[in-house]
Amino acid sequence: GENVGLHLPTLSVQEGDNSIINCAYSNSASDYFIWYKQESGKGPQFIIDIRSNMDKRQGQRVTVLLNKTVKHLSLQIAATQPGDSAVYFCAEKTSYDKVIFGPGTSLSVIP
């Protein structure tokens, strides 16, 4: 497959603080990007998406930033809560119409 298995980086934040999760994507032709949240033993849950003709999009407590120049994506979570603890994946839709996942970041919220 296109992904290489990597061990998950981790991010620990204090409850109430803002979290920033970063992701570098690989394909400059990708035109659509998605952030997913995955809790243990469950499938990924859609959080927010952004098209390549945008550089910022906001949702409820979440903001996605896209920098196409350096192929970088970030997810900002405001006022992080214990329920936000999970693994977060960025994903890109390639020119072949496939959705490929990044390596993921494990977010741990400290009460």
Place this chain on the structure above:
Amino acid sequence: GAVVSQHPSRVICKSGTSVKIECRSLDFQATTMFWYRQFPKQSLMLMATSNEGSKATYEQGVEKDKFLINHASLTLSTLTVTSAHPEDSSFYICSAREPWANEKLFFGSGTQLSVL
């Protein structure tokens, strides 16, 4: 959002047996579904694209004779792991696209396969 149902959620089988996993789109028709595999503490790896009424498209390195995919209807795709071995133990996840959005993928709850 759209609902994708996956069954079973967990299966334990003996080495050499075959296991079938079902993926259903409950409230929409999906001409395309995707199958992913995930090992512990790793990312999701795309295995294959399942196309209704035609052959699945497999990613490089995925054995088509090992992982049989059937997408016989617009709401059901199945993945059969044939002659399973312990190295096939993994978390298998299916997904489907909302037809009205055409890009947003929704995922099933996954199937944890353990081969003894």
